[in-house]
Amino acid sequence: MTYATDRLHEEIAYVAYHFHWGLADILDLEHADRRRYAGEIAALVTRAGAED
Known part of the structure; x- marks a missing residue:
């Protein structure tokens, strides 16, 4: 399986x-x-946005 370049x-x-x-x-x-x-960053960004 190849992983999409994009x-x-x-x-x-x-x-x-x-x-x-x-x-x-x-x-x-x-x-x-x-x-x-990438998943952990997304969770941190989502959590930070919810606190605003």
Whole structure:
């Protein structure tokens, strides 16, 4: 199975934007780890928005 290039770019941009990590560091992550970080960031953003 291949992972959609557009989705991969979205994950990279999301993690880079919120964690300020470089491209090489993000690409070094296993797919499951990168997805987990993206999910955790989304939860934090959602929670912060609910508190406003």
